[in-house]
Amino acid sequence: QKEVEQNSGPLSVPEGAIASLNCTYSDRGSQSFFWYRQYSGKSPELIMSIYSNGDKEDGRFTAQLNKASQYVSLLIRDSQPSDSATYLCAVNRLGTGGFKTIFGAGTRLFVKA
């Protein structure tokens, strides 16, 4: 079982729709959770971080965390073609030398104009 699991996609949504991206993690002791966006050939760019159960909103993005279910999601409202990218879920958990950040394989999102 991978530590951080994401559906690889591709997830295809029409422009203006809500895109829903999901992620599960295996370590119950995980403390911090992040969503990164990565365009093809580029490095990951931090979109959202969330540290406690519930929802966190930033513009068109909402991150949701449910630690009991070990589940974190990202909602993108009013999706735009420029949102087409791979979205990486990352989890910060305790390792041998302290906390470290582990990434999922990413979900590819296509927003159709």
Place this chain on the structure above:
Amino acid sequence: EAEVAQSPRYKITEKSQAVAFWCDPISGHATLYWYRQILGQGPELLVQFQDESVVDDSQLPKDRFSAERLKGVDSTLKIQPAELGDSAMYLCASSPSRARDAFFGQGTRLTVV
């Protein structure tokens, strides 16, 4: 806006040769990460520094890879000898602390021929 600086952006090397990558984190960031990302996969943590100390190198192939952060600021990752399977994007990231958001540099695309 503060950024993580990496060089070179691209590197082509022959197998069995030595190659080195350099990273300058955001000023004041104590935590520095080196990740390797193979096409279609998520970033894999190779080594994590807290100031000048290595706190996690459990996934670093130590027979050929080495990393240092001598003064707790910039860092170098070296591969010697390079193998064909080392072709990947090498990403450096920094964070104010181990449990906080990590910010990535532009990465170094390595091709081993």
